[in-house]
Amino acid sequence: MLSVHACPLAKLGGRDSGGANVYVRELARDLGARGIEVDVFTRWREPGDPRIQSLGPNARVIHIESGPIGYLPKMQVYDRLEEFTARLEEHVASEGLRYDLIHAHYWLSADVARRLSARWHVPVIQMFHTLGLVKREVMDEDIDGESDLRIDIERAAVRTSAAVVAASEIEATELRDLYDADDARMRIIPCGVDPVVFHPIRQADAREATHRDQCERIILFVGRIEQIKGIDVLLKSLGLLFFRRPELRSEVCLLVVGGALDPGEDAPETEKILELRRLVHDNRMEDNVDFVGSRDQEQLALYYAAADLCAVPSLTESFGLVALEAMACGTPVVGTRVGGLQTVIEDGESGLLVPAGDYQALAEAIARVLVDHRLRIHLAHGARQRAEGFTWHAVGEQIVALYESVLEKVEV
Numbered sequence: 001m002l003s004v005h006a007c008p009l010a011k012l013g014g015r016d017s018g019g020a021n022v023y024v025r026e027l028a029r030d031l032g033a034r035g036i037e038v039d040v041f042t043r044w045r046e047p048g049d050p051r052i053q054s055l056g057p058n059a060r061v062i063h064i065e066s067g068p069i070g071y072l073p074k075m076q077v078y079d080r081l082e083e084f085t086a087r088l089e090e091h092v093a094s095e096g097l098r099y100d101l102i103h104a105h106y107w108l109s110a111d112v113a114r115r116l117s118a119r120w121h122v123p124v125i126q127m128f129h130t131l132g133l134v135k136r137e138v139m140d141e142d143i144d145g146e147s148d149l150r151i152d153i154e155r156a157a158v159r160t161s162a163a164v165v166a167a168s169e170i171e172a173t174e175l176r177d178l179y180d181a182d183d184a185r186m187r188i189i190p191c192g193v194d195p196v197v198f199h200p201i202r203q204a205d206a207r208e209a210t211h212r213d214q215c216e217r218i219i220l221f222v223g224r225i226e227q228i229k230g231i232d233v234l235l236k237s238l239g240l241l242f243f244r245r246p247e248l249r250s251e252v253c254l255l256v257v258g259g260a261l262d263p264g265e266d267a268p269e270t271e272k273i274l275e276l277r278r279l280v281h282d283n284r285m286e287d288n289v290d291f292v293g294s295r296d297q298e299q300l301a302l303y304y305a306a307a308d309l310c311a312v313p314s315l316t317e318s319f320g321l322v323a324l325e326a327m328a329c330g331t332p333v334v335g336t337r338v339g340g341l342q343t344v345i346e347d348g349e350s351g352l353l354v355p356a357g358d359y360q361a362l363a364e365a366i367a368r369v370l371v372d373h374r375l376r377i378h379l380a381h382g383a384r385q386r387a388e389g390f391t392w393h394a395v396g397e398q399i400v401a402l403y404e405s406v407l408e409k410v411e412v
């Protein structure tokens with residue numbers, strides 16, 4: 001498995017680490033438990049990490065040095081892919097390994113997969129997690145200046161991979177319409193959630209554990225602090241909510257989980273938090289909004305359970321694990337009608353959907369869930385039931401079936 005930028009053991013919620021890391025970790029563990037030997041190759045980012053780490057039975061992470069150990073912006077990771085590939089091959093040779101197939105995650109890995117597959121003569125299965133052309137449609141600016149190159153690499157991967165995995169019908173449509181993906185080589189396999197970590201917990205207990213007893217109503221946001229996650233839209237909608245319903249100002253807390261609060265950890269993200277704090281200040285919401293920083297998933301389960309609703313205001317989302325995790329904890333989601341969110345959340349049954357970027361609709365939907373107790377109970381129940389259908393085990397099963405069908409074709 002190639003996951004150049006997303007180490008499956010990385011601390012989550014910071015810049016460039018989120019759903020893809022979780023996906024690779026959970027899938028590798030599930031495949032390993034089935035007796036499939038999996039090595040995940042990723043760029044060495046944490047100085048304290050050993051070169052090789054176990055993920056569980058039959059599954060390992062192998063850190064490959066390319067450039068300095070530490071965070072690098074994606075384009076600088078790209079510039080060092082040749083070095084990454086060469087070091088990876090050295091490692092493979094040193095252990096005398098041979099792989100049957102390559103499963104690549106994200107566009108950076110697609111480029112390495114192309115080089116390795118040509119030398120090893122093994123098929124590639126590609127999953128993008130996000131697509132450059134989709135991101136380009138919704139973003140004001142292209143922060144990393146990566147787009148043209150990224151899109152070329154994505155197009156080449158769509159053309160040459162033995163199979164492409166899409167996380168939702170919507171992503172499959174985007175691949176078809178924007179990248180001319182061929183249906184015969186595409187599989188829609190939704191993501192999963194770990195029910196042992198994410199399950200309902202009594203709200204009072206969760207509030208005590210997270211020291212939030214003083215909040216009457218809690219709105220939760222979880223994710224990387226980036227424009228694409230719609231956090232600005234959420235803050236604007238909260239300002240509108242308080243303007244329209246001033247009585248809620250003394251009752252509602254918004255907890256923002258994710259991101260680096262300390263500039264030492266990640267300066268650009270901390271800058272984004274500073275910008276958001278100004279928005280909070282302009283709307284006189286200092287007493288209502290708390291930037292918590294990132295949390296591990298065990299703690300996150302407590303935050304989901306403590307909340308009355310989880311807001312997922314993303315501008316685009318290939319799947320949206322946060323929504324599914326909140327639902328598994330029995331917390332209704334108010335999300336945007338984009339990507340995987342609209343296939344996971346059934347509007348009015350397991351959450352509410354609003355158009356992306358529409359802060360007025362978001363404020364209205366949040367108000368409905370907060371003030372209508374019966375609706376909240378109905379959605380909480382629906383959310384839990386809906387989440388039961390999505391497990392990592394089911395993802396593993398479908399991925400194995402895909403591997404088998406791809407390998408059968410190779411052998412013929």
Ligand code: UDP
Pocket residue numbers: 012013014017018019020022222223224257258259293294295296297300319320321322323325
């Ligand atoms: N996450 C976490 N701690 C945080 C913030 C996020 O563990 O402080 C995890 C969260 O549980 C989820 C993932 O990061 O599994 C985010 O995935 P999602 O698909 O929602 O967004 P992505 O990062 O892929 O855009």
